[in-house]
Amino acid sequence: AAQGLGKGPLVLAAASLQEAMNAAADRWSALGHARPVVSFAASSALARQIEAHAPADLFVSADEDWMDDVAHAGLLAPRTRARLVTNALVIVAPAGSALRLYPAPGFPLARALGGGKLAMGDPDAVPAGRYGKAALERLAVWSQVQGQVARAENVRAALALVAHGAAPLGIVYATDARAEPGVRVVGVFPAGSHAPITYPLARLASSTHPDAEGFRRFLLSGQGKAIFRRFGFVAH
Amino acid sequence: MSFDIDIVLARGGREFAVRVAGGPGITALVGPSGQGKTSTLDAVAGLLRPRSGRIAVDGAVLFDAAGGIDLPPQVRAAGYVFQDLRLFPHLSVRDNLLFGWRHAPAERRTLTLEEVTGFLDITPLLGRRPHTLSGGEAQRVAIGRALLSAPRFLLMDEPLTALDPARREGVIALIARIRDAFALPVLLVSHQQQDVARLADAVVEI
């Protein structure tokens, strides 16, 4: 289906993967293949497009829920779903901050906020927000800061709120915090405080591009995962 | 009989019964302000549907409530000089003058642009837009537009009001000539008794 677009397979990928996925696509094309065409958007939008039978080859979601949704609709090629990478959740503050937080049960997040807002993805909508809320609940501080949460449209927007001093603290992915000069990581959530943050990958049942499976395997290969590690993702 | 009108008009909640049986030539319609002269002309042109009655011009029935006849305005081919002129603001004077001419069948076109603009003394205005015209200039353009539309009859609603005496003479002569040369029936509304006296073959009080 995707050949009509001219070149490589069409990959629908969560927006937070943009840099890493582009780098992977470049590498793949350097290996002599047609460069995959990658469309970055919110996982929800991409999943709906797949469910509308839009012709695409691969889907990389920012959370398991939307991948499940697509799977339930019977739109994944059998036995092609795999975990591509995982991510970590961190607390950031504006770059000038000297704060240091150790997320543990009952840690003094409310005091650190000092009445300001806690910027994070919308806990009802954005995956990063859901993970963040789960972690704060697990650490029994959610009820203290609940009223101070500024729900952003996506992680990047939450990051911008902190970078511009609109919020003293924010919860974002480690990958996003890495390259933003306006913020500093002041705390890392222990892996056990939330469900694993995974980016599942699968080939779509409608995929017809001959390179699709090859690129999927490349992404999951050691070479592919190394690229993602370069951008701060965790991949084994 | 050129104009054979027997209608009841309704406008603004009032009713007007109008009866005109004009002879050949120019029929003047006179009467006090607000008594339905313009409304009558609108009805003859096909712009206002009478409540009831019948309108015929030169034997051709334009409207007949009983017979279910109501010709659309573009078929009636009235050469209507409106009391409020209604020049097209988006067109030059030339295009205003030729608007009706272009819609007329070639065989009915009896006058040329040059003749009409010459007679009406508006040749220098051809490239202008209507909103730049003086009152008398605009009125002459409106007359010219009606004459050039190859009309089957003329409806003239106070066509001379803004004209200076010399031009008034010219236009009166022109109207008389057209009536005679082409046997065109004319229904003229005017408050000026001397104009009516000079032009009209018949006078109808409304």
Added chain:
Amino acid sequence: MSFDIDIVLARGGREFAVRVAGGPGITALVGPSGQGKTSTLDAVAGLLRPRSGRIAVDGAVLFDAAGGIDLPPQVRAAGYVFQDLRLFPHLSVRDNLLFGWRHAPAERRTLTLEEVTGFLDITPLLGRRPHTLSGGEAQRVAIGRALLSAPRFLLMDEPLTALDPARREGVIALIARIRDAFALPVLLVSHQQQDVARLADAVVEI
């Protein structure tokens, strides 16, 4: 001298030199179409700035190019009956009539709404919107609006064209009365020689 005008006007690329030295009372401005009569009235009202010259009415200087005087229109207090009427479409006839009256200082208000509408025979129209008026009705409303604005002088650009003979008589009598009762200078544009003859104390050819 009521009107003391000596100006050069520029409109549409042409220049008009206009000189009016009217006596007291009504000064008629006559001349062929397109020669600058309306433009002159616009200049006296303050709507068109002359190239050069001087305009005074009843000794008060309204414009003087050399002296750097150019009073804004609302201060000049002209009672201007426009050739194109210019009734306010968003206001009822009553509010049109009272528009100037409401802006006039109380001590200068000499006429009442009842007097004016009675004289002009427009009392039944007070609740109407301008676009529902006939030609003659609209013209009388425009005259009434100018009279009610407590003017220092009147500018009347063909104010009688759409009136039937009886109403014409009434308006002529009204204008004459106002001139006499309030010593109001009037500058009248008209193409009707008999109106000019009956009303004008002085005639200026343009």
Added chain:
Amino acid sequence: MLLSAQEWGVVALSAKVSGVAILGVLPIAFALAWALARGRFRGRLVLDAVVHLPLVLPPVVIGWMLLVAFAPAGPVGGWLWRTLGVTLLFRWTGAALAAAIMALPLMVRAIRLSLEAVDPRLEQAARTLGAGPWATFRQVTLPLCAPGMLAGAVLGFARSLGEFGATITFVSNIPGETQTLPLAIYAALQVPGGEATVWRLAVVAVVLSLLALVGSEWLARRQGGVGLQGGGGAHVL
């Protein structure tokens, strides 16, 4: 159709934010329309382009610009905070500001269109009748522009009701404070199976805008079609 108490709160907030935005921005839109329609100054085209900015740029970018400007450290936000002790960040007032800015170009255009159709001869007539420039403006120009103002207000209100990108970026999505209808709808859309909520809230938004439409039609009728229709925009005869 039944809404939860919380959803009713969202609806009320949306109506408040949009209403305040439109009423607040109407005079500004009028002033801009006036300058663009009547002004003959240098930089008119630049002003015109600036007015169109909120349309041309993706809303998120506008929200981001607002954030930068109104953040406590930003140029405007810092000043507001120091002098008035006010911040728009995370406040419904900020949502109203975002909505107003997004609605502005639509309102300016509609008003300008009406303004350009006003016959200057009527304004001249008012002047000769003793009305100064300001009275002429209020009693002639403004009422003759009513159709454009009304159209602009309806268009702007509708646009405000639908405003999402700039709002969430600028004031984020805080239930009870900045969570307007589109933000609630967006949240519902992000969750698998949230479609039913989306539909319910969408219908509410449509009903709200329908109310605004009905109100505007009623107002237009009450003015008796000041419009140019019939009145000819000019004068009778």
Added chain:
Amino acid sequence: MLLSAQEWGVVALSAKVSGVAILGVLPIAFALAWALARGRFRGRLVLDAVVHLPLVLPPVVIGWMLLVAFAPAGPVGGWLWRTLGVTLLFRWTGAALAAAIMALPLMVRAIRLSLEAVDPRLEQAARTLGAGPWATFRQVTLPLCAPGMLAGAVLGFARSLGEFGATITFVSNIPGETQTLPLAIYAALQVPGGEATVWRLAVVAVVLSLLALVGSEWLARRQGGVGLQGGGGAHVL
């Protein structure tokens, strides 16, 4: 300001998508404006509300509705595919459709405003001069509406240039096919340190809309202000 070849492609695509959208939707907008301004049918208000929908609902919802309707299994998409073998999904034509729909309400309002200002007496005059209803429409009504059409086209073009939410939801974000300027800006916003790119692309969008503005002013002037100004919307005298 230098753009990369790929960025030039984005700009060209944006111009194409917006241009096609506006030209394509103009007649439809005119027909709707006509029906709303002149029609006296039942359901006028409902039609009015439907026209406003793309403003009132968040763009993402509109995009989702388009997706559902134009999916191969959807009501419209299925029909298109079976009869014409065409799909809009993931195609620039789909982006143009989304842009057109988002621009529609703005265009309808502007045109309607102009249409309501057309003096029906001029149309009557045309009829007596031998022009049938269609000729009257083409030679009188349409040119007198030119200011509204132009304003609507400019407004719509600007709106199309900025369209993001409906587009990305409907046709995704495919470089070279559906990645218009706002989508490219979104992409840049997702990358740490992408602000410089955001600014660059934003400036390009503004320049594009400025070109449209200049073009429209030029057109308006060429028509010699057909506008109602001066012409009074009516008739001389």
